[in-house]
Amino acid sequence: MNFINVKDTAIPALGFGTLYLDDNTALRMVGAALAEGYTHIDTAQIYQNEAAVGSGIKASGIARDKIFLTTKVWFDKFTKKDFLPSVEESLQKLKTDYVDLLLIHWPNPDIPLEETVEQLVLAREKGYTKHIGVSNFPIKLVEQTLALGADIVTNQVEYHPLIDQTKLQNYLRSKGIALTAYSPIAQGEIIGNQLLKEIGEKYGKNEIQVTLRWMMQQQDVLAIPRTSSEANLKSNFQIFDFELTPDDVAQIDTLRAQNRRVVTPDFSPAWD
Template identity: 45%
Template sequence: MIPVVEAKGTKIPSIGLGTMTLKDDVCIEAVSAALKMGYRHVDTATFYANEAEVGEGIRTSGIPRDEIFLTTKVRHGDLAPDDFEAAVDASLKRLGVPYVDLLLIHWPNPAIPPAAYIPNLCKAKRTGQAKNIGVANFTIALLDEAERLADEPLINNQIEVHPFLDQNTILADCERRGISVTAYCPLGRGRIPGHAALDRIATAYNKTEAQIALRWLVQQGLSAIPRTATPEKMKLNIDIFDFKLSEAEMTEIGTLAEPNGRLINPPQAPKWDI
């Protein structure tokens, strides 16, 4: 059983399966395999163009829908009031489900203010299309505005978090608000394996560097969604709950951040908190 992160009464499995770039049968088989081996958290998005395959993977797994925490996201181009509801309807249709457990705003849009879409996000919760709602890639200023506009609780901010990026400012702000954080790119898109400090710590625990990085995240109270289609790596990614990093090790990993550590910074990205 994978431990959970709690936020405003909602329990989110601390390790989930990220699905960005997983397509066609590869995606179906990956989602099904992950659920069969014990995963209960699956993350997708309209932008990933694989919601139908994620839904099929869920059905193929044989795991009851109510045991799975399913997240999808509304892309930044669908945030206008006339587009939002249709986008959510289309996501649910592609997934083949009546609701998702978490609906997120994928990215803020500098051309569309939060006042145009936060009410519709809240409406999706009230109508039962989403059990919970939240945002992704939101800064402190954007969270201030979103919470001011929301009449339903925002429970999650999905952001890039890994040892090479200092996110302490936004992490502390989310903790203050009681908003959980889901870490995407938790393994730094392949930069974790072979890192000297992580390798040394991994050797001490007979784990891999990736397992150390994931343990570092969940030990901070975050959830993480590493992406893989390989069953062997899926198993390793959830085999991180039989050890605990020391305070000194947690601190050391926290010093690995680099000035240019951010990997994801598209044109619609906000001005990041420093």
Template identity: 40%
Template structure:
């Protein structure tokens, strides 16, 4: 099984807002939806999917286990509650959202519990999010690289995270990029604007196309129909070597997501 290259993110979207976003996205042709236990929107996402009429087998649903459910006795019950909210018997991908702060729950414990969930059919694939090189190695030691479908990390033109990406690639761990537009900051970048003009595109399409050309999956979110529609077009935008080189030069290690008490020691 593979990770879809393009999907819909739902971070910070709740209630009627997320229902409308998901329904509109599905209507436009999106088929991969990313949510998480801590987003407090799984039930709304599940309702939107149910009311959309799109067949479950045509969808790729991802959720993420929150730190309070990492204990081996809580992970599977927590995932089952997510499935209930999402109105499904299984999800396609379940990620560990963040590593356990201060290693309160060892990596081996929650990864093995997650693998058990996969073996029980609760999730088709398993993976990790916000994992450093050391944490990825611990995850591999626990369940094998073949059982880690992706590492979902913050990655944008301003934070290209090359050490983590190169290490993951070497160990056949796919990368999913979140915050790809850098909270929108990269949309006003002059270099990206010039590339967009060259291709008769818009900055968001350029950034998403850049990430996908590098082999990453992307999960941009939006509440506006026109943005959901235009983001989709990034899949048919082809950047050349000059474009990719110009964006590579924008890297400045500008990390936007690093919650105190939760974030690991970044590479």
């Protein structure tokens, strides 16, 4: 397993995401992920599976301090009145006293960022989380968050070979902030990509494994692929026994020119 060192903390570079997993599937897959060797688990309030994720962690028998657990506060809970109570509810569902990383999930222009960031920092001060971060923030909002004194460790955004996040990635790196890639295989759109297939054939790997390996070789990049298949879960973890050449990486980088987003809700901010 690779680790990314951000602000004096080591985060497992490859995590397991739980977006769209119902309770039964989340319980099964979190258990399978931990048994396979994953130690980084990602969920969110809006996924509505925090209780199942917590049960999966408990049932694994793995000590809580051996797992890096992330959850996210949904943007309708960003006010001073709602933020901390929502985090307390998340902790109760997750059956833990703290998470390792707490993110504010998408920007909300209807609630002052100052109010939300104040509550995020307070959640850390109260011991509800060890680290804080944001999700789906363009550079302008990351700058504002930092100016408000929030020492964030990551910005979780859509990132895969078919999207160009170079500008955001370079900015985050300059600030010592990791980029966490959700939808790292473009929700399946990279499957069948001829270039990725050809590169994978050299190593006996598939397009998904090549893509995840490409991410693992980038500075300060974390990835949280999600799957409901135990076979795919195992396959996604089998990416630490080979290394892409600089030429492989350069070829994969050319796919960014497509700049194809797969996550485009109506409330998306103006992207970089």
